[in-house]
Amino acid sequence: MTSSICEEIICGESSMKTNTLKILCVGRICLDIVQMCIQFPSEDSTQRSIEYRWQRGGNASNTCTVLSLIGQPCELLACLSADEHINFLQNDLRKYKIDYSHCRMINGIGCPVSTIILSLDTGSRTIVHHCDLPELTLKNFEQLNLEEYSWIHFEGRNVDVVLLMIQRIDNYNNSLNFTRATKNRIPITISVELESPRSGSGLLNLLPYIDVAFIAKEFAEYLGFSNMNEVIHNIGQDSKGAIICAWSEEGAIARTPCGSIVQSPAFPPRKVIDTLGAGDTFNAAALYYLNKNKIEFMYKYKEEATCMNDNQTKDTSDNNTTVKRDIKENLGTGSSGYNRAKFINDIVLQQTIRFACCIAGAKVGLKGYDCLD
């Protein structure tokens, strides 16, 4: 970790309860072929790159890399092509301790590939992507044991199927009742990144069903917004969750479920070297920080909920009823609606985006992700 601000935040957390539940990232894994050039080449020219590397890529896969480097147990759910690149990708997932045991293996269709040109001159990353793999299905998602996760993050794509997956998570959350028998289970928080213009404005249909939405600059620009302030004042006004919007060197802005708006500047390195995956890094750091706060919040209430369940028949006072109602609202259980994002107040959200900008700023100042190690 290169920045003292990051160190301050992480060291201050050493007394935290250890979190063994995983964050699951649902989306893509691909092969990145990265060429670093002094300048972006002109069309129809030949140019030598100064460096060349292959790496594991894809939004969900990158987010897992960073989560793992920060120390968060995580899992990737994606389609994996069983072609000649499979060993490279699987070895790298293992190297970074990313669980990929539920990935759907596909025979006969090649691995998705991104050809990426990095410009040292401007720090830009230009991506040409190819993918023939099918999308994940609900059946793939149903293989998971939801008790293993505290948070599930989706790449915004395949909207109809993602909505079914979200429905399954909701059913699971609503089934929790906080007795001793279910002591180690907590409701799963749901987040989605809206990034790809290719998926169209239909991605906005996910907003009413999720707890945290990441609105990427690329998607916001596709919708016609030209700055992050416009985004935060215009997207997801009816959503019950938090909205987070990162905007390159301008940092990030976010809105709590209650409507408070918070902001963080970027933390630029001395020289921008590699902005590839800056957004995935930002998302991972934000997920880590929010999940940590959620776990603390949940356990505080869960202790009370479990004790009360044990004493249920003895204590029928008004006070007990009120606490129970608060617990239900805060933990998001029961069939009468919920607000799982209630733990995300303005202080938590401000710290979250500051932490995420700090980690993403460190990442863009060095090659790849190892600066976060």
Ligand code: ADP
């Ligand atoms: P994406 O990879 O989706 O294009 P962004 O460019 O919006 O992501 O960047 C995400 C975050 O990474 C920003 O909020 C910022 O904190 C950090 N970041 C990106 N580019 C820079 C930069 N040039 N200088 C400092 N921080 C940056």
